[in-house]
Amino acid sequence: MNFDRKQLGNQELLDLYKKLLKPRLIEEKMLILIRQGKVSKWFSGIGQEAISVGVTAVLQPDEYILPMHRNLGVFTGRNIPLYRLFSQWQGKANGFTKGRDRSFHFGTQEFKIIGMISHLGPQLGVADGIALAHKLRNEGKVTAVFTGEGATSEGDFHEALNIAAVWELPVLFIVENNGYGLSTPTNEQYRCEHIADKGIGYGMEAHIIDGNNILEVYTKLTDIVASLRENPRPVLLEFKTFRMRGHEEASGTKYVPQELMDAWAVKDPVENYRKYLKAEGVLTDEADDQIRAELKQEIDENYQHASAEPAIEANLDEELNDVYKPYTFEEVAPAGETANIRMIDAIQQGLAQSMERHENLVIMGQDIAEYGGAFKITEGFVNQFGKERVRNTPICESAIVSAGMGLSINGHKSVIEMQFADFVSTGFNPIVNYLAKVHYRWQENADVVVRMPCGAGVQAGPFHSQTNEAWFTKTPGLKVVYPAFPYDAKGLLATAINDPNPVMFFEHKALYRSAYQDVPKEYYTLPFGKAGLLREGSDVTVISFGAGVHWAIETLDKNPDIKADLIDLRTLQPLDTATIFASVKKTGKAIILQEDTLFGGVAGDISALIMENCFEYLDGPVKRVGSLESAIPFTKALEDQFLPKARFETALKELVAY
Helix, strand or coil: CCCCCCCCCCHHHHHHHHHHHHHHHHHHHHHHHHHHHCCCCCCCCCCHHHHHHHHHHCCCCCCEECCCCCCCHHHHHHHHHHHHHEEEHHHHHHHHCCCCCCCCCEEEEEHHHHCCCCCCHHHHHHHHHHHHHHHCCCCCEEEEEEEEEEHHHHHHHHHHHEEEEEEHCCCCEEEEEEEEEEEHHHHCCCCCCHHHHCCCCCCCCEEEEEECCHHHHHHHHHHHHHHHCCCCCCEEEEEEEEEECCCCHHHCCCCHHHHHHHHHHCCCCHHHHHHHHHHCCCCCCCHHHHHHHHHHHHHHHHHHHHHCCCCCCCHHHHHHHCCCCCCCCCCCCCCCCCEEEEEHHHHHHHHHHHHHCCCCCCEEEECCCCCCCCCCCCHHHHHHCCCEEECCCCCHHHHHHHHHHHHHHHCCCCECCCCCCCHHHHHHHHHHHCCCCHHHHHHCCCCCEEEEEEECCCCCCCCCCCCCCHHHHHCCCCCCECCCHHHHHHHHHHHHHHCCCCEEEEEEECCCCCCCEEEEECCCCCCCCCCCECCCCCEEEEEEHHHHHHHHHHHHHHHCEEEEEEEECCCEEEECCHHHHHHHHCCEEEEEEEEEEECCCCCHHHHHHHHHHHHHHCCCCCCCEEECCCCHHHHHHHHHHHCCHHHHHHHHHHHHCC
16 A cells, blocks of 8 residues: 655654554444444444545544444544543433434534435435535535535435535535445446546546555545635545445445455554554654553443433433524514415415515525426515525435525525425435425424425326325424414414424415415415314314315305314424314214325314213214225326315215215
């Protein structure tokens, strides 16, 4: 192995050695603890330390790093107290996740480290968002994100690289090519000769670096990072390396040919660098022994500190309270003149006024800039707020959602427009596995609103008509808003943007230009979790949201003899159960109307809640009415049959007559 110290002094060389040796000695300790049954799981980075250590040493302390399982050198390089790492690995309170997640599945703003999730890919898009925030503030900062050669096959990898290239984001995409994705060798994962070659397809600078040579890692990255700070752009770095242990300790390495293990064993990044320093006269055996003794003492003392810490005791209130970041509703009462406007105008006003109110708010979506979006809601926004804050995106929903997470991590708010709610399926993973869980896992919030143009009734067919709120109401950590009227849409959107938690904001396309209402011209907010009681009666409680509210109104107007409480839920998570229960206890009957297909929909949960909490007050079965159990058809006659509007009237009459 050829080491070139370039202009590095002896002390710099020794500092790198200490940084390289520390994670190796911790790993050796962890392997002993595993054999003793004191640790349940460990993902070893033995053989790959030079990459983590070199990258971290080059970056400034306030530049974000997004590591993976095998990047212990990132955490030690940022000088996280070792007892906190041991506490994290033991699931104790001095860790970073309150015992809710394991190993390196955590982040810490204090040390500017953003940990991974097991789905791997989303963290690449998160790095894009972090870097975008830096770029918007002209801070000259670089973001580094790690991934493995296996994850380069994921769509998120390609989406994130493409976004970074198009937006010229200062991101170091670091691929640790250690030869195997768990047990699958690289020749079964991709056909190009080098992963770095993939950078060509994105118009991206790329380099291949010896990942076992700490001096090559450090010196090359020093130049690259300095260049990125001056000239922001993404760079793809492929580090050739090898992991000497299994994917995790339980996996073993039997799938690796012994000759390959032997070939890489002689390339050990720690041992070879130690030999080089001794040959250079920088390190003596005595000094090496002293360094090792001091590090081992630090490791042992910190392990004992963590081991003495008591185990976490379950606290029900704390568990439930940490699902969302605490937020106190900021009431801005509606005032001033009103204008009779459409739903689409109200949403546009709410969005524009929030852009004025929050200078750190960024809107992202397909065709939303000059074109104004598929429904023209952001028309004129570029002239008003600029293209930096109103950003056209490539067609890559997953990485854009992840980028929204990154913006939130780095001090920005974001609104992401799904061109159609149906398309959220390609961005589903980061919504339900990152945004929804991040505050519960390590107390970071996701200040992201996802706008969801949804619903049928406009003959748009199976791929542009879904109302898929039930995908998200069952996911703890998300808030779900679904207004039926312009007044509510404007006020609730403002609140959604103020709220630091992730919000799925459903907007029914059929109501965009058909629903009119007098709406205050000025900015105002409305609270989540408070339903609207639109009509009052004693015969039955009608519960709905979105377009279903309008269908219910039409049906009740057509049947004036039916005196109903009509509840417009407005938000589905949080759900206003108090209003529902009070009404049902008064009327004794309840019917729930949803546009979604019936099985597995929100109506089922509301029905169950009513049965569990109002059973003794009921004078009839709780009715649910929803769309047919099929995809949404295109032709009007078939779509009319699919939707529940006509069936609702029949079910309502049957219930009232029960």
